[in-house]
Amino acid sequence: MxxxxxxxxxxxxxxxxxxxxxxxxxxxxxxxxxxxFDKRLWAEDIAGSQAHCAMLVAQDILSAQDGAAIQAxxxxxxxxxxxxxxxxxxxxxDIHMNVEARLAELIGPIAGRLHTARSRNDQVATDLRLxxxxxxxxxxxxxxxxxxxxxxxxEIEAGTVMPGFTHLxxxxxxxxxxxxxxxxxxxxxxxxxxxxxxxxxxxxxxGAAALAGTSFPIDRHATAATLGFARPMAxxxxxxxxxxxxxxxxxxxxxxxxxxxxxxxxxxxxCSDGFGFIALSDAFTTGSSIMPQKRNPDAAELxxxxxxxxxxxxxxxxxxxxxxxxxxxxxxxxDKIPVFEAADALELCLAAAxxxxxxMRPDREKLRAAAGRGYSTATDLADWLVRAAGLPFRQAHHxxxxxxxxxxxxxxxxxxxxxxxxQAVEPAITAAVYDVLRPECxxxxxxxFGGTAPDLVRAAAAAARQSYLVDE
Ligand code: ARG
Numbered sequence: 001m002x003x004x005x006x007x008x009x010x011x012x013x014x015x016x017x018x019x020x021x022x023x024x025x026x027x028x029x030x031x032x033x034x035x036x037f038d039k040r041l042w043a044e045d046i047a048g049s050q051a052h053c054a055m056l057v058a059q060d061i062l063s064a065q066d067g068a069a070i071q072a073x074x075x076x077x078x079x080x081x082x083x084x085x086x087x088x089x090x091x092x093x094d095i096h097m098n099v100e101a102r103l104a105e106l107i108g109p110i111a112g113r114l115h116t117a118r119s120r121n122d123q124v125a126t127d128l129r130l131x132x133x134x135x136x137x138x139x140x141x142x143x144x145x146x147x148x149x150x151x152x153x154x155e156i157e158a159g160t161v162m163p164g165f166t167h168l169x170x171x172x173x174x175x176x177x178x179x180x181x182x183x184x185x186x187x188x189x190x191x192x193x194x195x196x197x198x199x200x201x202x203x204x205x206x207g208a209a210a211l212a213g214t215s216f217p218i219d220r221h222a223t224a225a226t227l228g229f230a231r232p233m234a235x236x237x238x239x240x241x242x243x244x245x246x247x248x249x250x251x252x253x254x255x256x257x258x259x260x261x262x263x264x265x266x267x268x269x270x271c272s273d274g275f276g277f278i279a280l281s282d283a284f285t286t287g288s289s290i291m292p293q294k295r296n297p298d299a300a301e302l303x304x305x306x307x308x309x310x311x312x313x314x315x316x317x318x319x320x321x322x323x324x325x326x327x328x329x330x331x332x333x334x335d336k337i338p339v340f341e342a343a344d345a346l347e348l349c350l351a352a353a354x355x356x357x358x359x360m361r362p363d364r365e366k367l368r369a370a371a372g373r374g375y376s377t378a379t380d381l382a383d384w385l386v387r388a389a390g391l392p393f394r395q396a397h398h399x400x401x402x403x404x405x406x407x408x409x410x411x412x413x414x415x416x417x418x419x420x421x422x423q424a425v426e427p428a429i430t431a432a433v434y435d436v437l438r439p440e441c442x443x444x445x446x447x448x449f450g451g452t453a454p455d456l457v458r459a460a461a462a463a464a465r466q467s468y469l470v471d472e
Pocket of ligand 1: 038120124330333334
């Protein structure tokens with residue numbers, strides 16, 4: 001009973017049908033309508049109308065009485081949508097006209113005064129900016145929570161030795177805490193990009209009208225302030241045709257998706273039989289319908305996969321916008337689909353990543369054992385030859401290579417090679433060298449700024465708490 005009458009296919013549109021005698025073809029209605037997805041903007045659409053109506057009254061463009069009737073109608077529509085009674089109709093095309101049609105049902109022809117000095121072009125740009133601003137704030141809180149979970153765990157695992165990799169080959173020992181802190185830094189940059197995006201998008205298009213501004217004495221500064229925007233957008237053509245803010249959001253989201261996919265891939269590897277570095281509980285794994293022994297890291301795999309959807313959303317909107325002449329074109333209605341899709345995917349991925357960080361149980365024994373494999377302390381041996389025996393690094397590198405070859409032949413680790421064997425390669429080596437061949441000693445020695453020494457990792461975690469988790 002709500003949502004306005006369904007115009008018949010032969011009747012001209014009630015919103016703009018003055019010069020039309022017939023209604024649209026069925027396919028025209030279907031391709032044109034956006035209500036299926038833009039109904040998500042209902043709260044922002046009503047907030048924008050409320051601000052616009054109040055300004056029209058303040059500027060004497062609308063009588064106080066008509067303004068009050070419109071506000072009452074808008075309040076009722078809001079209540080109807082909130083309670084799920086509102087019927088959204090494709091015949092009314094989009095969220096703006098669905099609201100307006102219902103307003104006309106509720107208060108009669110006065111409803112038609114609300115659209116004075118405004119167009120759906122500035123309306124939709126305003127709605128989407130408001131929606132994205134709130135969404136960015138929510139996503140930022142999720143990113144902060146992910147940083148919190150990573151820092152909490154990094155502190156616990158600051159001294160847990162694991163292999164660090166290059167080319168996915170064991171390279172040098174690092175600590176598990178250090179590894180997790182790398183993601184804290186990435187998410188920190190992601191938050192910075194979103195904050196930039198939020199700051200730039202926070203200007204009001206409302207009052208730009210269709211494209212040229214309006215002849216009515218409106219106050220764009222007032223509506224901007226009411227809606228929490230920093231200022232009105234300076235150019236009316238730009239105001240209705242700019243979608244930079246959505247592209248910036250999608251670019252930031254795509255990059256975050258890429259970061260999360262790298263983390264997810266590591267979780268998949270770490271859970272695998274070959275690594276066995278961590279375990280995930282029943283909460284973040286699934287079984288197999290045929291293989292009773294299986295425990296699959298589906299959540300991590302899906303986070304890894306959804307980065308494709310995020311990158312795809314960015315490519316979609318860039319492609320929609322490319323070559324569009326100023327000002328508005330209906331093409332731009334397609335902005336909302338990738339924005340909504342990306343926001344939903346990112347929120348899910350962040351929630352899953354937070355859950356997995358809290359859920360994962362590292363196997364310290366396995367991590368330690370793996371850290372000792374692959375001659376991971378060969379660089380420490382070469383560095384020792386430079387420091388203690390005074391060899392030039394290239395010569396030390398060569399001698400170490402020969403020692404690794406001998407360990408390989410004997411099938412033992414560097415620390416297990418007898419001293420005589422080491423001295424056969426380089427006579428200057430003494431028993432003191434064994435101190436640097438253990439992974440614990442290796443990580444403890446990595447004390448350069450940003451290095452993996454456990455006390456540096458603890459200090460880095462404390463610094464990250466200050467810069468990322470404390471509100472000014
Ligand atoms: N549903 C439209 C959109 O999302 C609203 C703007 C329509 N403007 C117009 N001139 N037809 O872009």
